[in-house]
Amino acid sequence: MTRKEIFETELPHRAVAVYLYLETRADRERTCYPAIGTIARELHLSVSTVKRAIHDLECAGFIQKKQRWRENGGKSSLLYEIIK
DSSP: OOHHHHTTSSOOHHHHHHHHHHHHHOOTTSEEOOOHHHHHHHHTOOHHHHHHHHHHHHHTTSEEEEEEEOTTSOEEEEEEEEOO
């Protein structure tokens, strides 16, 4: 998918903004792992809005998220894989 195509989808603006954020932070494997709070702060959105946007993107098949874990068993930030 090209950046232009994301604007032609029926996704809400919040999802487009989060998708572009994740895409610009992704590595060569098209993965990144920013914290939801970081995304919210840098995009000037609420945490709940970012969570809804991530849900929108997952349902539309644009991203896949995976939980990351610390060595002590605690949760770490999510890993996002850009699919489209």
